[in-house]
Amino acid sequence: MHPDPRPYDAVLLVSFGGPEKPDDVVPFLENVTRGRGIPKERLEEVGRHYFDFGGRSPINDQNRAFLAALREDLASNGVDLPVYWGNRNWDPYLADVLKQMTADGIERAACFVTSAYSSYSGCRQYRENLADAVGGLDGAPRLDKLRHYFNHPGFVDAMVDATLAALADLGEGGRETADLVFVTHSIPTAMNDASGPEGGAYVAQHRSLAEEIVERVRLETGHRHRHELVFCSRSGPPQVPWLEPDVNDHLEARAEAGRPPVVVVPIGFVSDHMEVVYDLDTEAAATAERLGMRFVRAATAGVDPRFVRVVRDLLLERAAVERGEDVARAVEGSLPASWDVCPAGCCPNPRGDRPALAGSDA
Numbered sequence: 001m002h003p004d005p006r007p008y009d010a011v012l013l014v015s016f017g018g019p020e021k022p023d024d025v026v027p028f029l030e031n032v033t034r035g036r037g038i039p040k041e042r043l044e045e046v047g048r049h050y051f052d053f054g055g056r057s058p059i060n061d062q063n064r065a066f067l068a069a070l071r072e073d074l075a076s077n078g079v080d081l082p083v084y085w086g087n088r089n090w091d092p093y094l095a096d097v098l099k100q101m102t103a104d105g106i107e108r109a110a111c112f113v114t115s116a117y118s119s120y121s122g123c124r125q126y127r128e129n130l131a132d133a134v135g136g137l138d139g140a141p142r143l144d145k146l147r148h149y150f151n152h153p154g155f156v157d158a159m160v161d162a163t164l165a166a167l168a169d170l171g172e173g174g175r176e177t178a179d180l181v182f183v184t185h186s187i188p189t190a191m192n193d194a195s196g197p198e199g200g201a202y203v204a205q206h207r208s209l210a211e212e213i214v215e216r217v218r219l220e221t222g223h224r225h226r227h228e229l230v231f232c233s234r235s236g237p238p239q240v241p242w243l244e245p246d247v248n249d250h251l252e253a254r255a256e257a258g259r260p261p262v263v264v265v266p267i268g269f270v271s272d273h274m275e276v277v278y279d280l281d282t283e284a285a286a287t288a289e290r291l292g293m294r295f296v297r298a299a300t301a302g303v304d305p306r307f308v309r310v311v312r313d314l315l316l317e318r319a320a321v322e323r324g325e326d327v328a329r330a331v332e333g334s335l336p337a338s339w340d341v342c343p344a345g346c347c348p349n350p351r352g353d354r355p356a357l358a359g360s361d362a
């Protein structure tokens with residue numbers, strides 16, 4: 001049977017964007033931080049991370065690879081829809097891709113955001129960006145956002161196998177005593193408290209995925225590993241509380257508790273973003289080395305075919321919902337499948353209300 005994507009006639013990959021050459025770094029950082037009160041010292045530090053990597057973030061290349069894999073997955077499975085890509089902070093900008101989609105006569109697109117969790121930064125801010133991008137465009141397509149996928153089997157399975165592979169890399173005598181250190185992007189504690197329909201969704205969703213990985217690893221290996229959810233990439237003024245502990249502080253504490261080998265699992269990042277290659281592979285790896293701890297970083301989902309397929313599954317699931325059909329929603333772990341349409345007021349903008357698409361308050 002041919003899968004039915006109606007009423008959708010396009011898919012839009014929505015991402016963050018990153019610089020591609022040294023001259024891009026400062027304007028990119030200005031785009032990201034406009035009006036957000038990030039201290040100048042923090043900006044200079046983050047700018048150095050990008051310059052150390054030749055002024056090029058890995059994120060756009062990761063998205064190009066994901067796009068190619070997604071087009072292949074859809075075409076191979078009889079889903080004949082164009083796939084577009086637009087970013088919040090760098091070329092190709094969402095405003096430009098929406099112009100193109102409008103010119104191409106697209107009427108209704110399903111949006112897949114490269115952030116798996118609920119928070120203002122990872123969800124509503126993208127919905128605001130979509131509203132900005134269609135603003136003033138005559139005949140722009142209707143945009144729906146596909147549900148959060150932190151607990152979709154395609155993402156979970158990819159992260160379970162990445163964790164098992166990293167444990168295997170430690171070999172005999174490391175593997176069994178290793179800690180699993182789950183890492184995600186820190187956000188202000190107030191942003192976490194306000195995330196999702198009832199608050200606290202950002203941390204709750206990460207904990208649910210971390211627990212699921214720990215249990216699936218136990219089923220595979222017979223070991224229930226010690227584990228922790230920790231954070232990286234804190235920014236903002238020092239007096240504003242952000243989620244802790246920082247991954248480096250956590251490693252220090254574990255060194256005092258006996259220096260176990262660590263497998264760092266970047267569940268907060270769907271591919272090798274700058275936070276992964278700098279904050280984890282460079283900085284946290286150096287911390288572990290200084291402390292004399294073995295350190296292996298698990299792979300991100302990237303272009304794992306099971307993760308690429310999540311887009312197709314969610315597209316077809318949502319298409320069926322929009323046609324009024326009953327659907328079974330694939331999900332793993334302790335939390336139910338997320339809502340299709342964000343409830344009014346969820347993940348509020350800390351700087352005040354702005355128009356946002358794809359929610360019940362749209």
Ligand SMILES: CC1=C(CCC(=O)O)c2cc3nc(cc4[nH]c(cc5[nH]c(cc1n2)c(C)c5CCC(=O)O)c(CCC(=O)O)c4C)C(CCC(=O)O)=C3C
Binds near residue numbers: 042046234235268275
């Ligand atoms: C939750 C979350 C995600 C995950 C969800 C998602 O993917 O969206 C994410 C992703 C990313 N964040 C990124 C880069 C940056 N984030 C910054 C600043 C901030 N991030 C925040 C949160 C998040 N950020 C917050 C609350 C701030 C404070 C300022 C503000 O309220 O906006 C800054 C400013 C400098 C700094 O202080 O770090 C930069 C450069 C990149 C690109 C990486 C690359 O180039 O590969 C990506 C994928």
Ligand SMILES: [Fe+2]
Binds near residue numbers: 185
């Ligand atoms: Fe960020």
